[in-house]
Amino acid sequence: xxxGRRRLPPNLPAAAIIEVILExxxxxQKEDPGPMLTALxxxxxxxxxxxxxxxxxxELGRMKPDEDPKSFWVREVAxxxxxxxxxxxTILGG
Numbered sequence: 001x002x003x004g005r006r007r008l009p010p011n012l013p014a015a016a017i018i019e020v021i022l023e024x025x026x027x028x029q030k031e032d033p034g035p036m037l038t039a040l041x042x043x044x045x046x047x048x049x050x051x052x053x054x055x056x057x058x059e060l061g062r063m064k065p066d067e068d069p070k071s072f073w074v075r076e077v078a079x080x081x082x083x084x085x086x087x088x089x090t091i092l093g094g
Contacts, residue, residue, distance in 0.1 A: 018050050021032060029060050035079035048073060 008077045018041075025038040036057060042049055048070065057063035 017053060022052055022056050025056060026060070027064075035083050036060075036076055037084070039073055039076040039080055043084055 017061060021038050021041055025036055028037070036053075038056075039049060041053075041059075054063065054069050054072070057072065057076070058065060062076070
């Protein structure tokens with residue numbers, strides 16, 4: 001599991017970290033609905049978010065129950081980049 005471009009220490013419980021990230025997303029969506037920034041947090045083995053992320057997307061009504069998870073995720077990542085800038089954009093200037 002990665003956070004940004006840094007590896008998390010292996011002794012941190014990934015399940016706990018995911019739950020915190022998802023709770024932050026849940027609260028953020030109430031204040032500022034829009035692309036789920038947590039779409040950018042992916043498993044290093046699958047390259048996709050945790051299954052709980054997709055469950056949250058359904059819970060929030062962002063993902064339809066019968067929607068293909070990978071297609072939804074690809075669109076959500078693109079929406080994040082459209083709104084906040086892509087990985088090649090200069091975010092902080094300079």
